[in-house]
Amino acid sequence: MTRDEIKDLILEIIKDIDEDADFDTLQSDLPLRDQLDLDSMDFLDIVMELRKRHKLQIPEADYPQLASLTSCVNYLEPLLKNI
Amino acid sequence: MHTPLLIIGGGLSGLAAAIRFARFNPDVLILEKHSRVGGLNSWYYRHNSLFETGLHAITNFAPPEDKNAPLNRLFRQLKLRRKDFSFHEQLTSEICFTNQEALRFSNDFDLLLHEITSKFPGSANQFIKLVETIKEHDPFQTTPFRSARTYLDNTLNDPLLVDMLLCPLMYYGSSVENDMDFNQFVIMFRAIFLEGMFRPHGSIKDFLDRLLNHYQNFGGKIRLQAQVARIIHQGNKVQGVELQDGEIIECDALVSTIGLEETLACLDTPPLRQTQGKRLGFVESIFRLPSECRKDLPTDKTIIFYNNSEQLQYQRPQTLVDLTSGVICFPANFQGLAPQPYFEVRTTHLADYSSWKSLAGDKIAYLTAKSNTASQSKTTVEKIIGNFTQHVVYEDTFTPLTIERFTAKKEGAIYGCPDKIKDGNIGYDNLFLAGTDQGFLGIVGAMLSGVSMVNQHILSRL
Numbered sequence: 001m002t003r004d005e006i007k008d009l010i011l012e013i014i015k016d017i018d019e020d021a022d023f024d025t026l027q028s029d030l031p032l033r034d035q036l037d038l039d040s041m042d043f044l045d046i047v048m049e050l051r052k053r054h055k056l057q058i059p060e061a062d063y064p065q066l067a068s069l070t071s072c073v074n075y076l077e078p079l080l081k082n083i
Numbered sequence: 084m085h086t087p088l089l090i091i092g093g094g095l096s097g098l099a100a101a102i103r104f105a106r107f108n109p110d111v112l113i114l115e116k117h118s119r120v121g122g123l124n125s126w127y128y129r130h131n132s133l134f135e136t137g138l139h140a141i142t143n144f145a146p147p148e149d150k151n152a153p154l155n156r157l158f159r160q161l162k163l164r165r166k167d168f169s170f171h172e173q174l175t176s177e178i179c180f181t182n183q184e185a186l187r188f189s190n191d192f193d194l195l196l197h198e199i200t201s202k203f204p205g206s207a208n209q210f211i212k213l214v215e216t217i218k219e220h221d222p223f224q225t226t227p228f229r230s231a232r233t234y235l236d237n238t239l240n241d242p243l244l245v246d247m248l249l250c251p252l253m254y255y256g257s258s259v260e261n262d263m264d265f266n267q268f269v270i271m272f273r274a275i276f277l278e279g280m281f282r283p284h285g286s287i288k289d290f291l292d293r294l295l296n297h298y299q300n301f302g303g304k305i306r307l308q309a310q311v312a313r314i315i316h317q318g319n320k321v322q323g324v325e326l327q328d329g330e331i332i333e334c335d336a337l338v339s340t341i342g343l344e345e346t347l348a349c350l351d352t353p354p355l356r357q358t359q360g361k362r363l364g365f366v367e368s369i370f371r372l373p374s375e376c377r378k379d380l381p382t383d384k385t386i387i388f389y390n391n392s393e394q395l396q397y398q399r400p401q402t403l404v405d406l407t408s409g410v411i412c413f414p415a416n417f418q419g420l421a422p423q424p425y426f427e428v429r430t431t432h433l434a435d436y437s438s439w440k441s442l443a444g445d446k447i448a449y450l451t452a453k454s455n456t457a458s459q460s461k462t463t464v465e466k467i468i469g470n471f472t473q474h475v476v477y478e479d480t481f482t483p484l485t486i487e488r489f490t491a492k493k494e495g496a497i498y499g500c501p502d503k504i505k506d507g508n509i510g511y512d513n514l515f516l517a518g519t520d521q522g523f524l525g526i527v528g529a530m531l532s533g534v535s536m537v538n539q540h541i542l543s544r545l
Contacts, residue, residue, distance in 0.1 A: 017159060018150070037150040041160055044538055048107050051545065060543065 092340035094122020096518030100533030109302025190279030231268035258498035340518035362496030364483030
């Protein structure tokens with residue numbers, strides 16, 4: 001997957017969690033949680049969806065790396081490079 | 084057979100736990116002892132009409148846009164759309180201490196604030212500070228029991244106000260006599276006073292049917308009338324369960340929602356610890372009345388929490404029932420409900436399980452006690468809401484024995500054992516507790532309990 005595709009994947013997953021999520025003002029380098037009113041339970045859904053869709057096992061210690069859209073892409077890029 | 088996740092109990096916590104898991108993996112099975120789901124909040128038919136059990140109101144009301152509210156978090160976690168449900172908010176409820184004081188409250192917190200400011204002016208500032216503390220406190224940390232009553236006595240400095248505030252919160256979610264844990268107090272204060280009460284459109288059956296449908300659409304399975312005889316385990320590792328009929332179902336993980344002692348009774352090992360304190364039993368009565376009588380009774384009140392004695396006694400009585408305090412609910416008095424040919428008055432009082440149990444062998448004595456209790460309940464609440472006895476077309480009363488029989492809650496204690504297992508961990512590698520004895524109470528609380536136990540203990544191991 002390209003960086004753009006990964007970004008779209010994350011946004012699609014978030015849209016699936018909260019269909020009212022507003023991406024218009026979303027800044028890629030700021031934490032997703034604060035901008036989208038997501039809590040830790042919603043956050044777990046992102047991890048679970050990645051596991052369900054792409055069989056990715058993300059250890060709990062790595063969750064902080066999914067904080068912002070940019071950090072998500074950075075973290076997932078090597079893991080999804082062959083997909 | 085073998086299933087990755089097995090859930091004992093098809094009440095609201097079990098259903099929520101199952102839906103949460105099924106969202107990511109359909110291989111989950113619920114085992115429910117009864118012939119229908121819902122647990123404490125279920126229904127039955129008499130004379131071709133449906134009667135709800137348990138449900139007075141659902142707490143934790145929140146508008147859809149308040150994303151962080153427990154109700155909306157729950158809906159997101161279960162992948163349910165708020166838009167697909169219609170809710171009816173309460174009108175006004177009241178805490179009524181006869182010959183002492185009355186406080187009205189609604190889903191608009193300003194009403195309670197105004198009532199307290201005008202009726203307890205000496206405690207108004209302290210109350211405002213208390214509300215700030217409640218808003219900022221994190222009630223989900225696992226800390227030892229801390230008395231809410233002691234805290235309130237020290238902060239508010241008015242024993243009557245303390246009793247009045249605790250009355251609805253204890254009646255809707257305290258398994259402890261005359262008190263509650265401070266964290267539980269914060270959760271219940273937010274759920275009832277800051278958020279508010281509502282009921283779903285239709286009956287509890289419609290609500291449960293939708294949850295069950297949603298679960299089955301994800302591929303989840305359920306078996307009714309499936310009673311677990313024992314949990315099979317080797318040391319701390321659970322391997323599965325054996326049903327009453329001898330069938331063995333193997334699993335990788337087990338979530339039990341049937342209560343702490345009820346779960347330990349299915350295990351070969353002795354209880355990890357003895358639970359402290361008495362279980363609180365209740366009697367509930369339903370009185371059905373023709374709609375013509377509505378005008379004679381309050382039409383603007385949803386729930387009345389009353390107390391007729393000098394000091395509120397939220398404790399196990401020594402007699403069958405304690406009528407000096409209780410809850411009166413008008414299920415027809417929610418916003419936007421269409422008029423029906425009949426309406427109900429429901430009452431709840433504290434009861435003593437052992438007094439009822441001692442009558443169990445003598446059917447006539449038991450039925451007489453039940454009917455006397457219903458009559459006394461009517462006479463007691465008539466002094467608060469007006470006369471209605473002569474118009475009752477149908478009535479039914481549930482004793483702690485009825486509740487025990489249909490919900491399998493030990494001693495009919497709807498709020499379970501006094502001490503809670505907040506992290507759901509009872510000393511096994513792959514068996515976790517959710518629901519009543521995990522400690523989140525009420526319908527939204529029970530469902531969040533199921534969801535959070537699956538999140539914490541099960542999903543992370545998938």
